[in-house]
Amino acid sequence: MTRTRGKKAPFEPGLVPPPGALLEWRDSQHFDRWQDRPCVLCDKPTPMRSHAGEPVHKACAVYWIAANPVEARLGRFASDTQSKSSQRATHA
Numbered sequence: 001m002t003r004t005r006g007k008k009a010p011f012e013p014g015l016v017p018p019p020g021a022l023l024e025w026r027d028s029q030h031f032d033r034w035q036d037r038p039c040v041l042c043d044k045p046t047p048m049r050s051h052a053g054e055p056v057h058k059a060c061a062v063y064w065i066a067a068n069p070v071e072a073r074l075g076r077f078a079s080d081t082q083s084k085s086s087q088r089a090t091h092a
C-alpha cells in the first residue's frame, strides 16, 4: 500500500446510516457539475452521485435505505468518511 498525500483523496464510502437517518454527502465528488443524469431510483435528472458513481438524489438514497434496510447494509449508499482533521470548504 502506498500512502500518497495528494490532492485527490480516494473516494471511499464511510458508514451506512441507519434507516431514517440522513446521508452525509459533503464531498464535492458527490456533485457532478457537468451533467445531470437520471436518478437510478426515481428517474428524474440529478447531478448527485453515490460513491459508486450512481446518479441518485440524496433524498432518494435515504429513502431507499429506509425501504431496503437489509440490502442497505451492503453499502450501496453510504455517508462520507468522517475526517475531523482537515476540512477544506474553499472549493465552491
Ligand SMILES: [Zn+2]
Pocket (backbone or CB within 6 Å): 039, 040, 041, 042, 043, 044, 046, 056, 057, 060
Ligand atoms: Zn431520485
